[in-house]
Amino acid sequence: LTKDRYPVRRGEFAILNKEHLQFFTDLLGTQRVVTDPAECESYNIDWIRSVRGYSTCILKPKTTEEVSKILSFCNDHRIAVCPQGGNTGLVGGSVPVFDEVVLNTALMNQIYDINDTSGVLICQAGCVLENLDTALAERGLMMPLDLGAKGSCHLGGNVSTNAGGLRLLRYGNLHGSVLGLEAVKADGQIVDLLSTLKKDNTGFHLKHLFIGSEGALGIVTKIAIQCPAKPKAVNLAFLGLNSFENILKVLTQAKRDLGEVLASCEMIDESTLEVCTDNLKLKSPISNFPFYMLIETHGSNNEHDQEKLNGFLEDVMGNGLVLDGTVTNEPSKMKNIWDLRERITEGFIQDGYVFKYDVSLPIENFYSLVPEMRQRLANDEEVVRISGYGHLGDGNVHFQVSCRQFSQNILNKIEPFVYEFTSKLRGSISAEHGIGFRKPKYVHYSKSAESIVIMKQLKEMFDPNGILNPYKVIPN
Ligand code: FAD
Ligand code: 2HG
Ligand code: ZN
Known part of the structure; x- marks a missing residue:
């Protein structure tokens, strides 16, 4: 366990013993304590297969109270814990480094409430993003975020990484849309910040400490999130361009001409598109260009949106900024185009x-x-x-x-x-x-020395024994 796989040394944490396992099985039952080595494997390796840990114990709580009891016990016995959602993270934060116990939220998947009037969804942290979107669609709502990993990632993982994704441009990031959350500190204390209010200036905005803290300060167990109305009209354009200079001009014009209906503005270069067309054998709807743009509009009146989009396209094609393009509002065609963007991570692996x-x-x-x-x-x-x-x-x-x-x-x-x-x-x-396991030593490139000291002080305050996601996020 202490061999030099990575340039870090195992911390002074307890090695799991029979008594520890007995406590976990008494609490969760044998079904929700995974110890079979073959079964443990997938929880030890990340989505892009770039890091691996050696955990021999995966815990699957269903309730906040169970999370609290697990953490309180681990804290008392100095057992290191790796919080894990859908394990789609890309910086090695979601898998153990050594033999940390994995606390996986897959069974914390209850939706408590969807309020049709306010658009507020309250759910447990282990709900899969796409399942939430499907449940909201029946009520004319949608999740404010969307990402290629939607079929696997959990909302708790999204909140813990402050995931951005494909429609952040329009709907903002999770610091804006998460209205409240519940989290469990390393010592098992449950912190109820589950407000559903849009406005609440009663002192420090503590929820923000958990949004994007990657499991280093506590485990997020419940979330209240503001969901927008599902747009009645969605249109998607896929454009081919010959220079990055022109991409910038088209971006500027898209913001001006499409205004409030602009929902996504993504770009792909030629070499990246090839991981989809060559490696994954996906079909591009247009021929080859040095650059591509995906521009999606969300609005409430298709006629108005199409008029805007067509006017914009006539302009940018007329003046030669865009060389070719296609526009669609057919769901299957839109999916084919979005696959060219969302499956890039998968295509690169090949x-x-x-x-x-x-x-x-x-x-x-x-x-x-x-x-x-x-x-x-x-x-x-x-x-x-x-x-x-x-x-x-x-x-x-x-x-x-x-x-x-x-x-x-x-x-x-x-x-x-x-x-x-x-x-x-x-x-x-x-x-x-995020920072995860891969980047703590590079944080100083983006954060001042003073900010790093405050990060360390917060870690010390929330998790004095350092049991939560050790070796990650916080620089040495
Ligand atoms: P995990 O990977 O399981 O965990 C991520 C981190 O959060 C870890 O540090 C973990 O310890 C911690 N964590 C997880 N759950 C909790 C919890 N309940 N409480 C406390 N800590 C917790 N990211 C983007 O931002 N934008 C994208 O567009 C995007 N697209 C992606 C596309 C693909 C194909 C893939 C594979 C990944 C993509 N990601 C993207 C990265 C990843 O999906 C996101 O970071 C996602 O939010 C992680 O959610 P998860 O449930 O899989 O979390
Ligand atoms: C995306 O935007 C994700 O597709 C994944 O953030 C990016 O694979 C990546 O590096
Ligand atoms: Zn991204």
Whole structure:
């Protein structure tokens, strides 16, 4: 357990023994305490198969009270705990590093209330995002967030990572839409912050500490979230362009011409689209271009929206900014187009090993990492592709370098260069995926020394024994 798989040492935590396991099975029953090594495997490996732990015990509580009793016991006995939702996280935060007990929220999947008038949904943390969206659709509502991992990720995982996704441009991030939450601290104390109010300035806004804290301060158990009306009209355009300069012009014009109906503005470069067309054999509705944009509108009147969208498209195609494009409001065609964007992560895995960077940059510099890195790695034959895509409307690029297999040589050429580059432009080295296990030592590129001290003080206050997600989020 202490062997040097990663450049970290196992903390002074207890090794799980029979008495510990007895406590867990007395509390949850044998069915909800997984110890079979084959069954434990999938909880130990992340979605992109980039990190693995060696946990021999997966706990599946159903209630807040059970979470509280587990944490109180673990805290008293110095047992390290890895909180886990759908295990779709991309920074190694959701799987143990060594033998931490995994506390998985899959069975905490109750929807308590959907209020048709206020649009507030209250549910447990383990509800799968897509299931919530389906339940809301029957009531004319939808989740304010959408991401490619929707079929697996849990709302508690989304809240804990402050997930962004494909419609943040229109509906904002979770600091805005989460109205309240309930969390359990490391010592088992239940913190009730489950407000459903839109306005509540009664002192410090404590819920925000749990939104995006990646399981380091507590386990989120319940959430109240503001859900918008499901749009009556949805239209999607897929456009081909020949330069990033033109992408910026089209973005500016989309914001002006589409105004309040603009819901998504994503971009994909040619090399990224190929992971879908070549690796996954998906079909693109238009021929090949150096860049593509997906622009989705959400509105309440299809005639009005189409008029706006068509006017905008006539303009950007007429003046040569967009070379080709297709527009649809047919659900199956929209799904085919969104697959080209949402399945990129899956497609990249087939290249081999992927060095992933999730960066916020000033919009003019959104794509600048790609040409810069192509130059730096021009003579490296190990590289399969260097590409960029992502949430253009939010200034969040997903920059990727894929190789047939992991290469220390390539890694040394990318890091810390990519972080220095981002920091110089006052960007963020993690726009939406978080810090997890992969990035604590790089936090200083985006956070001042004083902020890091406060992060450490908060960790000490919420989790003095450091049992929650050790080795992650907080820099040494
Ligand atoms: P997990 O992966 O299980 O956990 C993530 C982190 O949160 C871990 O540190 C874990 O310890 C902690 N955690 C989980 N549940 C809790 C809880 N209840 N209480 C406290 N801590 C908890 N992310 C985006 O932001 N935008 C995207 O567009 C996006 N698209 C994706 C597409 C694909 C195909 C994939 C695989 C991932 C994508 N992600 C995206 C990353 C990931 O899906 C999100 O971070 C998601 O929010 C994680 O949810 P999860 O339930 O899988 O959490
Ligand atoms: C997306 O926007 C996700 O598709 C995943 O955030 C990005 O795989 C990635 O790096
Ligand atoms: Zn993303």
